[in-house]
Amino acid sequence: xxxxxxxxxxxxxxxxxxxxxxxxxxxxxxxxxxxxxxxxxxxxxxxxxxxxxxxxxxxxxxxxxxxxxxxxxxxxxxxxxxxxxxxxxxxxxxxxxxxxxxxxxxxxxxxxxxxxxxxxxxxxxxxxxxxxxxxxxxxxxxxxxxxxxxxxxxxxxxxxxxxxxxxxxxxxxxxxxxxxxxxxxxxxxxxxxxxxxxxxxxxxxxxxxxxxxxxxxxxxxxxxxxxxxxxxxxxxxxxxxxxxxxxxxxxxxxxxxxxxxxxxxxxxxxxxxxxxxxxxxxxxxxxxxxxxxxxxxxxxxxxxxxxxxxxxxxxxxxxxxxxxxxxxxxxxxxxxxxxxxxxxxxxxxxxxxxxxxxxxxxxxxxxxxxxxxxxxxxxxxxxxxxxxxxxxxxxxxxxxxxxxxxxxxxxxxx
Amino acid sequence: xxxxxxxxxxxxxxxxxxxxxxxxxxxxxxxxxxxxxxxxxxxxxxxxxxxxxxxxxxxxxxxxxxxxxxxxxxxxxxxxxxxxxxxxxxxxxxxxxxxxxxxxxxxxxxxxxxxxxxxxxxxxxxxxxxxxxxxxxxxxxxxxxxxxxxxxxxxxxxxxxxxxxxxxxxxxxxxxxxxxxxxxxxxxxxxxxxxxxxxxxxxxxxxxxxxxx
Numbered sequence: 001x002x003x004x005x006x007x008x009x010x011x012x013x014x015x016x017x018x019x020x021x022x023x024x025x026x027x028x029x030x031x032x033x034x035x036x037x038x039x040x041x042x043x044x045x046x047x048x049x050x051x052x053x054x055x056x057x058x059x060x061x062x063x064x065x066x067x068x069x070x071x072x073x074x075x076x077x078x079x080x081x082x083x084x085x086x087x088x089x090x091x092x093x094x095x096x097x098x099x100x101x102x103x104x105x106x107x108x109x110x111x112x113x114x115x116x117x118x119x120x121x122x123x124x125x126x127x128x129x130x131x132x133x134x135x136x137x138x139x140x141x142x143x144x145x146x147x148x149x150x151x152x153x154x155x156x157x158x159x160x161x162x163x164x165x166x167x168x169x170x171x172x173x174x175x176x177x178x179x180x181x182x183x184x185x186x187x188x189x190x191x192x193x194x195x196x197x198x199x200x201x202x203x204x205x206x207x208x209x210x211x212x213x214x215x216x217x218x219x220x221x222x223x224x225x226x227x228x229x230x231x232x233x234x235x236x237x238x239x240x241x242x243x244x245x246x247x248x249x250x251x252x253x254x255x256x257x258x259x260x261x262x263x264x265x266x267x268x269x270x271x272x273x274x275x276x277x278x279x280x281x282x283x284x285x286x287x288x289x290x291x292x293x294x295x296x297x298x299x300x301x302x303x304x305x306x307x308x309x310x311x312x313x314x315x316x317x318x319x320x321x322x323x324x325x326x327x328x329x330x331x332x333x334x335x336x337x338x339x340x341x342x343x344x345x346x347x348x349x350x351x352x353x354x355x356x357x358x359x360x361x362x363x364x365x366x367x368x369x370x371x372x373x374x375x376x377x378x379x380x381x382x383x384x385x386x387x388x389x390x391x392x393x394x395x396x397x398x399x400x401x402x403x404x405x406x407x408x409x410x411x412x413x414x
Numbered sequence: 415x416x417x418x419x420x421x422x423x424x425x426x427x428x429x430x431x432x433x434x435x436x437x438x439x440x441x442x443x444x445x446x447x448x449x450x451x452x453x454x455x456x457x458x459x460x461x462x463x464x465x466x467x468x469x470x471x472x473x474x475x476x477x478x479x480x481x482x483x484x485x486x487x488x489x490x491x492x493x494x495x496x497x498x499x500x501x502x503x504x505x506x507x508x509x510x511x512x513x514x515x516x517x518x519x520x521x522x523x524x525x526x527x528x529x530x531x532x533x534x535x536x537x538x539x540x541x542x543x544x545x546x547x548x549x550x551x552x553x554x555x556x557x558x559x560x561x562x563x564x565x566x567x568x569x570x571x572x573x574x575x576x577x578x579x580x581x582x583x584x585x586x587x588x589x590x591x592x593x594x595x596x597x598x599x600x601x602x603x604x605x606x607x608x609x610x611x612x613x614x615x616x617x618x619x620x621x622x623x624x625x626x627x
Contacts, residue, residue: 170596170598173599174592177606177610179587181588182617182621183473184470184471184473185471186469187469188469206468208468272480273477273478274478308476308478308483308487309486379468
């Protein structure tokens with residue numbers, strides 16, 4: 001009996017072993033899940049080392065696609081890896097075991113042998129994707145590393161190859177690349193006052209000439225004219241500008257131009273193009289016995305912009321207010337030779353860009369005039385109007401006509 | 415020659431005769447010589463409506479007090495239209511890496527701009543504190559977000575906040591072009607060409623039709 005048990009035990013063990021072996025042959029051992037990771041910046045050779053030889057390759061422009069079976073008919077299409085300049089720039093994997101990983105850009109130049117998209121390529125012609133040795137490139141990382149079904153050609157974030165540059169010298173490049181700079185031109189604008197000095201003036205590099213005519217002088221029937229020339233110095237925006245001008249009186253009559261005249265000075269400062277303040281002295285120096293008295297004054301001008309587009313009607317109003325002695329006094333003070341100070345003021349309306357209407361009280365006369373700048377790029381301004389329209393300082397209204405031309409006497413960078 | 419001289423002499427003599435025959439100056443009453451023209455001048459034609467002195471007008475920019483603005487609202491609107499056209503034109507293209515960097519920095523293409531990368535490319539290896547490095551940095555900073563979509567046009571020029579940045583970008587670009595050493599152009603950085611293409615496109619179309627909507 002014990003002998004029988006001794007024989008049965010090995011038989012049972014054999015049977016169990018056979019059963020296990022047979023079972024093992026029926027159920028294959030469960031494989032470990034294999035993760036295949038393709039990183040940006042990999043070379044095609046490295047991709048092939050991970051995924052194996054591609055089913056096929058395709059070139060489209062600078063891009064090369066390496067296609068791989070994804071093992072799922074439901075997923076449709078094949079997985080693919082996108083290569084540009086010998087570096088992986090993107091991929092599309094439907095196979096859940098495959099992933100594409102972002103990686104820092106590798107700026108190194110891979111060996112040409114690494115750039116073959118397939119073993120067949122490496123055995124044939126020189127690789128089309130081989131980089132130029134003298135132009136190391138950094139593949140731009142795609143923004144969507146797992147496009148999720150969109151065809152790579154539809155991915156706008158993939159980068160194109162740098163365009164070849166023409167062989168030019170530095171001077172030629174400078175000439176070619178200099179940007180069209182918005183030009184600055186002189187602009188003619190009409191006057192904001194006629195007789196009252198404003199708070200604005202010319203500064204360094206700017207100058208003007210002007211002539212004026214009246215059909216009869218005050219209390220006479222004789223006409224007369226003046227001529228002026230002025231220059232600017234200093235910097236009205238940063239500190240102060242100085243306007244110096246010379247006026248010739250009795251220009252049509254008497255001994256001719258500059259027989260009688262005076263020098264005028266004006267210190268002015270501008271606050272942007274809105275405010276201007278000035279102090280001045282007309283006829284500070286006189287010659288020839290002119291009856292145009294010495295006239296110190298202070299004045300301020302404010303420009304109100306009604307529309308930032310000066311080509312629109314009624315785009316601006318300029319108001320000037322000041323006080324002065326000399327010619328700014330009332331007629332009675334002049335007659336009595338009283339040393340008084342009298343206010344003056346002017347208001348001008350820019351009706352249309354080249355035309356303004358002005359009302360001006362210079363302390364003793366009320367002026368009404370129209371001012372026109374007929375040529376937009378030429379700072380020529382013509383004023384026509386009536387002086388003493390109220391008859392408050394003379395014997396009635398007088399027709400006046402004046403014209404001025406501005407210009408630069410220094411280049412603009414001074 | 416002689417007939418011309420004779421004719422000129424005759425005209426001068428006639429003019430002198432007329433002047434000599436003219437009556438004496440009529441200076442009576444107070445300030446009779448002040449005939450309306452302002453003796454002290456306030457510019458050639460008294461004070462102008464656009465501010466002090468000789469007036470100039472820039473095709474694109476103006477100043478409103480201390481602020482840089484576009485010349486007017488129409489110019490600003492034309493620039494935004496040109497920006498939009500540029501963005502549309504590049505949307506369907508595949509950029510080079512340099513173009514992508516510049517267009518992203520400009521805000522013309524989606525993404526986060528990298529001013530450091532553009533400045534480094536423009537510096538051509540020069541130190542950041544070198545003149546070229548500073549010019550490159552200045553340009554790159556001026557481009558940051560320059561051409562991003564700012565929406566519809568405003569009604570007045572003050573509503574276009576990008577005007578100072580555009581003026582600075584144009585200035586910085588031309589400064590770079592004129593002041594960079596020759597080595598910076600042998601060859602120029604692809605980023606520089608991309609910047610030129612972008613700025614030139616917008617400036618050209620804006621100035622060609624400044625009243626375009």
